[in-house]
Amino acid sequence: MQLPLARSVKVSLAILGCAAIATVAAAWLLRPGPEPSSHQRAPRSAPHPVAALSKTAEEGRVLLNQAQVTQALAAGTLDRPVKSLLKVDKPLHFGEFDWNDSAIPDGPTWVRIDLGSQLISVFRGEHEIGTSVIVYGGDNKETPSGTFHVLARDKDHRSSLYDAAMPYTLQLTNDGVAIHGSIVRSGAATHGCIGVPLEFARRLFDHARVGDEVVIIPPGRNSDAQTAS
């Protein structure tokens, strides 16, 4: 039996529409999953067997116990287990830094930057080897947060946007956000980069390699974590 023309057209249109929607839905279902960021990852197991630090290495360090690490992971202060931090008793001044990597075993270098507390921490494996006060992006040029990787290293970079020297640049984003040596003083801000003292930048530059992880924690995150815990 022949359908009326209008009706058959309607049916065809309905089928075509459903097919289109189903195609989109199938594409959505089969889409590749998002790149897992370190926040979503389960805490890593120790990359190398637990090796107790030597006595000389333990000087000037705070060894973290399991409860501290557990709490820090739960609160989001850390995104991976850490065994020791540098012992910094007093608040660092702007331009000051602390660096101690003596007798620290080899491991992947990664960087934790907390914009809220204006601190950068350089880790080798599970031990902190350097920390400093930073300057970061101002109100209109905010520093992005998240997990980044060092895209490029340039010892004597010069900003093409701002015609400013960026010594010991570790580029993080394609639009030019980087860690580099800078004037670190109170109340200063950058156009999105992370500014660290020059000598600290030199040491970090010597340690970091392309591909190393840099975790930038946005301001306000840490205080939230503390009140939550």
Next chain:
Amino acid sequence: MALSAAASSLATRRGADVALVVALATALGIAVFRPGMFSGEPGSDRTTVGEQVGKGIGGLKSLGDTVAGMFESRSPGERAGGVLANLKQRRQAPLHQRALPKIRRPANPLGAIVSAPPAPPVVPAPSTPLFNVVNAAPAPPVPVAAVVPPGGPPVIFPGFTPPGGGGVIIPPPQTPPVTPPVTPPVIPPVIPPTTPGIPEPATWAMMLVGFAMIGRRVRRRRAVLAIAAR
């Protein structure tokens, strides 16, 4: 499912189509009601870390013992709000001229006008060596040099200073006098023109668009006339 019901009511008489529509609508339904489909933003699973390790703070005496407390104790504190980006200045765009004509300015335009004679100056043709320049002893520069060709009127060269610091220009004795071509006086403009001689690229573009539109109109008009002439 409403969608599949509507679709199947539309396609009651086509069994194969019904099956197809139902299958597609089912796939659509699965896609829509798939749990967590729209919670793909990063960080939605962030609490799983906390769930895995537990929220206990047992064993820690005070906040200073926590890792966050350690970081806090070395921190200079949070930055005050409203900090402007005052470390670096955006680079100034280099000043450059584009598509401007070459403007030849005299060293002293006012003097050039003042010294311009009422009579048209005569410029000798460069190919024929008319005069020999006899360098005399260094003399005070003479701004106006008199040239006296035999049988011709005196020709005045305004502002012409011979390269010897001054002197008298006399014609060579053998060369017959040739009347040099007379060119109109070129008075350099005192005020350089504000509008450049070469149009801006936008002006070029507008002109080209205009020509294109005119051409199109002409072509259309021709076509219409050709059709009308049939």
